[in-house]
Amino acid sequence: MRSKLRLLIISILCFTTLYGQYNISVTINGLQDKEIFLAYYFGDKNYVVDTLRLDKKGRGIFTGSNHLDEGIYLIVLPSRNYFDIIIDEDQHFALETDTSSDIRTMVRKLKIEGSEANSEFREYQVFMFDKTKEAHLLKVTSGDKTVSEKRRKKAKSDLEKVNKEILDKQNEIISLGSNKLLSQMIKAFGDPEVPAYGTTFNGRQVDSLFQYNYYKDNYFENVDFSDKRLLKTPVYHTRLVRFFDQVVSPNPDSVISASKRLLNMTEGCAEMFQYTLQFVFNKFSQSKIMGHDKVTVYLADNYYLNGKATWADEEYISKLKDRVDKMRPNVIGADAPRLDKAQTPDGMFYPLHLLNSKIIALVFWEPECGHCKKEIPQMVEIFNKYHQKGFHVYAFYTQSNLTEWKTSISKLGMENFVNVYDPFNFTSFRDTYDVYSTPTLYLLDEDFKILAKRISLESLEEFLEDRLK
Numbered sequence: 001m002r003s004k005l006r007l008l009i010i011s012i013l014c015f016t017t018l019y020g021q022y023n024i025s026v027t028i029n030g031l032q033d034k035e036i037f038l039a040y041y042f043g044d045k046n047y048v049v050d051t052l053r054l055d056k057k058g059r060g061i062f063t064g065s066n067h068l069d070e071g072i073y074l075i076v077l078p079s080r081n082y083f084d085i086i087i088d089e090d091q092h093f094a095l096e097t098d099t100s101s102d103i104r105t106m107v108r109k110l111k112i113e114g115s116e117a118n119s120e121f122r123e124y125q126v127f128m129f130d131k132t133k134e135a136h137l138l139k140v141t142s143g144d145k146t147v148s149e150k151r152r153k154k155a156k157s158d159l160e161k162v163n164k165e166i167l168d169k170q171n172e173i174i175s176l177g178s179n180k181l182l183s184q185m186i187k188a189f190g191d192p193e194v195p196a197y198g199t200t201f202n203g204r205q206v207d208s209l210f211q212y213n214y215y216k217d218n219y220f221e222n223v224d225f226s227d228k229r230l231l232k233t234p235v236y237h238t239r240l241v242r243f244f245d246q247v248v249s250p251n252p253d254s255v256i257s258a259s260k261r262l263l264n265m266t267e268g269c270a271e272m273f274q275y276t277l278q279f280v281f282n283k284f285s286q287s288k289i290m291g292h293d294k295v296t297v298y299l300a301d302n303y304y305l306n307g308k309a310t311w312a313d314e315e316y317i318s319k320l321k322d323r324v325d326k327m328r329p330n331v332i333g334a335d336a337p338r339l340d341k342a343q344t345p346d347g348m349f350y351p352l353h354l355l356n357s358k359i360i361a362l363v364f365w366e367p368e369c370g371h372c373k374k375e376i377p378q379m380v381e382i383f384n385k386y387h388q389k390g391f392h393v394y395a396f397y398t399q400s401n402l403t404e405w406k407t408s409i410s411k412l413g414m415e416n417f418v419n420v421y422d423p424f425n426f427t428s429f430r431d432t433y434d435v436y437s438t439p440t441l442y443l444l445d446e447d448f449k450i451l452a453k454r455i456s457l458e459s460l461e462e463f464l465e466d467r468l469k
Contacts, residue, residue: 021064021065021066021067021068021091022062022063022064022066022067022068022087022091022092023061023062023063023091023092024038024061024062024063024085024091024092024093024094024095025059025060025061025093025094025095026052026054026059026060026061026062026075026094026095026096027057027058027059027094027095027096027097028054028058028077028096028097028098028099029058029096029097029098029099030058030098030099031054031058031077031078031099032054032055032056032057032058033053033054033055033056034053034054034077034078035051035052035053035054035078036051036052036053036054036060036075036076036077036078037050037051037052037074037075037076038050038051038052038062038073038074038075038076039073039074039076039082040068040069040071040072040073040074040087040232041071041072041073041074041232041233041234042231042232043231043237043275043279044234044237044241046074046076048076049068049073050062050064067091068087068091069087069229069232070087070088070089070181070229070232071086071087071181071229071231071232071233072084072085072086072087072181072185072232072233072234073085073086073087073232075095077099079099079101081099081100081101081103081106082103083097083103083106083107083110084121084125085118085121086115086117086118086121086181086182088115088117088180088181090114090115090116090117092114093112093113093114093115093118094112094113094114095110095111095112095118096110096111097109097110097111104129107122107125107126107129108126108129110122117180117181117182120173120177120180120182121182124169124173124182124186127169128166131162131165131166131169132166134162135159135162135163135166138155138156138158138159138162139155139159141155142155142156142159170186170190173186174186174187181229181233184224184227184229184230185230185233185235187222187223187224188222188223188224188230188235188236188239189222189235189238189239190222191215191219191222192214192215192218192219192221192222194211194214194215195210195211195214197211201214215247216247216248216258217261219239219243219247220239220243220262220265223236223239223265225265225266225268225269225272226268226269226272227269228269228271228272230272231271231272231275236272236275237279240276240279240280243258243262244258244280244283250289250292251291252291252292252294252295252331252332253294255284255292255295256294256295256298259280259295259298259299260302262276262280263276263277263280263303274309274311277299277303277308277309280295280299281296281299281300281303281304284296284299290332290452290453290454290455291331291332291333293327293331293332294331294332294333296324296327297324297327297328297331300320300321300324301324301328304317304320305317305320305321305324325431326431326432326434327434329431329432329433330432330433330434330442330450330453331450332450332451332452332453333449333450334449334450335448335449335450336352336362336442336444336448336449336450337432337433338351338352338353338427339351339352339353339394339396339420339422339427339429340352340353340427341422341424341426341427342396342420342421342422342426342427342429343420343421343422343423344418344419344420345402345405345406345409345419345421350418350420352394352448353448355392355394355418356446357390357391357392357446358389358390358391358445358446358467358468359386359390359391359392359443359444359445359446359451359463359464359467359468360391360392360393360394360443360444360445360446360448361379361383361391361392361393361394361441361442361443361444361460362394362396362433362441362442362443362444363376363379363393363394363395363396363439363440363441363442364396364398364429364433364435364438364439364440364441365395365396365397365398365438365439366397366398366399366438367399367404367405367407367408369438369439371438371439372438372439373412375439375457376395376412376414376439377412377413378457379393379457379460380412380413380414380417382457382460382461382464383416383417384416385461386464386468387416389464389468390468391464391468392417392418393417393418394417394418394420395414395417395418395419395420396420396421396422396429397419397420397421398421398429398430398435398438399421400421400423402421402423405419405421440453440454441453441454441455441460442454443455443460443463451463
């Protein structure tokens with residue numbers, strides 16, 4: 001009995017070694033003795049997982065000892081043309097197609113054996129190729145003023161029928177395979193059904209603002225956040241990009257609110273939570289839109305620095321903390337850090353908060369800075385134009401050479417600014433105002449709230465023109 005058991009185990013091991021945990025036979029007619037790649041989607045990037053050299057008949061087998069993560073994969077040809085396939089639990093199947101410069105042609109000619117998921121996927125792709133082409137032509141005709149009105153109306157009517165056919169097909173796939181990856185992908189792409197304008201919803205009259213908020217709050221209702229397979233498809237990343245680029249207002253508070261709500265939805269799946277947090281954090285920490293540093297600080301404080309980002313190592317967390325500690329005091333809307341020990345050229349303290357102006361420009365500068373030499377004289381012109389309307393400049397010299405400073409004040413025409421410096425670093429201005437380059441410009445209101453930071457002089461003048469009418 002034991003000998004038979006050992007024989008069975010050895011047979012299983014040999015079978016696994018021979019065929020692998022994944023075994024994908026590929027035939028590309030017209031492509032001989034060339035290397036092709038098996039890659040997968042992750043976010044907006046593709047990663048190669050296996051390489052295969054086809055024989056003289058264009059045949060070969062992708063095989064490996066580890067089970068592939070489920071998702072959408074690509075067969076990439078030497079020409080960089082590719083076609084998509086589904087990798088699900090069944091990872092032993094065969095594919096055959098022809099080389100072509102047109103992805104649609106490769107998919108149409110694709111023959112599949114041993115994979116129901118890929119047969120369904122191919123059928124759906126061909127269906128969508130045909131229907132989207134048909135819809136495009138009808139849309140063009142319906143808007144073409146050179147054709148008759150009757151023809152335009154018919155094109156519009158036919159377009160509605162085509163769109164309904166697409167929707168019906170998608171609903172059919174979803175209803176027949178709720179756990180299949182193709183079903184989950186199609187479902188995740190779907191937008192929420194928004195109540196019609198002018199109707200009532202839960203006792204509230206539906207207007208355009210209600211419709212927008214309903215759409216935004218329910219944007220991800222069709223995404224199964226427990227299904228980590230979606231991360232290895234283009235679907236979830238595409239939804240994220242569209243949400244933050246086109247749906248959510250770029251206002252920092254709106255972004256923070258939407259991010260918190262979204263991250264709460266993902267917490268049941270560690271992989272979805274990690275991907276979502278990293279996406280949002282990277283997007284807004286690299287944003288060029290003023291004020292998005294507030295989003296960075298919020299995400300750091302509430303997810304990375306409190307231990308929720310369990311994948312982040314100590315070195316990364318330490319560097320992030322140092323960076324965020326310098327950003328936190330000077331985000332848009334915060335009270336400007338005090339500069340009580342800043343001194344004038346004659347050695348007198350002149351705190352920032354002594355100024356009494358509607359708008360204050362706080363600029364950190366130094367004489368040898370090339371941009372400062374160009375921009376400070378322009379700021380003098382702006383000061384002269386708007387000073388009588390309630391604008392002042394608090395110019396903070398970042399070095400300690402008193403002679404150089406005094407000479408530069410006179411040379412650049414800065415005598416009417418409030419000129420200060422801190423030779424003994426009493427104010428810690430580099431940390432509290434995150435001064436890592438010069439010039440660094442902040443705009444403050446009369447209550448010393450930070451209105452803007454690191455803006456151009458063109459934007460400064462536009463701002464003053466608007467606020468000091």
